[in-house]
Amino acid sequence: MHEQSLVRTLLKQVDAIRREHGADQIREVRVEVGPLSGVEPLLLESAFDQLAAGTFADGATLAIDEVTLQAECRSCRQQFEVDAFDFRCPDCGGHVRILRGDELMLVSVSVACHEHAKISS
Amino acid sequence: MTDCTKTINVRRDVALEAKADAEAERRRLARRGTLVVNLLSSPGAGKTTLLEATARRLTPRHSMAALVGDLETDRDAQRLSPLVPAAQLTTGGACHLELPLVRRGLEALGDPQVDFLFIENVGNLVCPASHDLAEHLRVVLVSTTEGDDKPGKYPKMFRTSQAMLITKLDLLPHVPFCVEAVQADARRIQPELDILEVCAIQDTGISAWCDYLCQLRSERLAAYQELA
């Protein structure tokens, strides 16, 4: 349910990018998900296939990069990978902010183009 | 003519616009003096009972309104209506509230200028964690009857909350629930969590909870005035 509405938002953004670049067909949409994205990759993939069918993104693949949780200590600036959701700084025990792994990130969009009609970007 | 593929680099949070929208709403409500509190828990942890006790304690001195989310029925709004302006948000099956529903609820109440707006989310420790309802304070409730192992199982909910309320304290002698264990588990995930203990049906801890709310309201609203 949640994945469906995320994919709807994602497809809208992909559509806008595609138009901006004058492309018709989408080949691949690459996203990044992490342990706190609130997204289950398998469900995201099936929602994508379902909602892309019959649209400009029909047949496109959704490439999902699964990343780990990265954080930075707000006291000592140490950057580290969060293990087992333990958010205490391993060096000083300080409070941290998350750098990566808590969102659904649109990384890139691959579109079909033709050599004779090179698209400038 | 050869077919080729061109890759356009984007690197953008898909929820960027939704986050900006929620932030704008949060600012609007803060500037006119409303602190928005999003209450989350598993079904039956005691959100509505807490709101009833909170309303009794707060309303002599402060104004408040409540938006209550459920899949079906207006039972929770019926419970709260005798005490405070309350609107039911029925999601028709969806397992969480989203900002457009909250806006509709506010409209139904006539966009009231209250000190506190409480949003009781749908009972669920998963999806509501991913939806910003323009709240200034996110509070997760854990009842003594549901086990002390919940934070580690639902890390996003606890990571994104600023406060945790341990509810149904009166049942502590009857259930295997360790307050220290749940505190430690939650603080590992969110070391900055404020933790309070309440028993809404006996009115225990409610005055400390209301003091906490008032203190937070002053702090948060002042922070938004400075941004102005």
Ligand SMILES: Nc1nc2c(ncn2[C@@H]2O[C@H](COP(=O)(O)OP(=O)(O)OP(=O)(O)O)[C@@H](O)[C@H]2O)c(=O)[nH]1
């Ligand atoms: N013993 C005891 N029972 C409580 C307490 N608070 C709530 N309850 C009971 O727990 C049950 C659920 O309480 P609600 O307040 O309806 O819980 P809720 O979180 O609003 O439930 P949903 O909206 O359905 O998710 C009710 O039978 C309450 O009477 C408490 O402090 N002690």
Ligand SMILES: [Mg+2]
């Ligand atoms: Mg309720």
Ligand SMILES: [Zn+2]
């Ligand atoms: Zn540190």
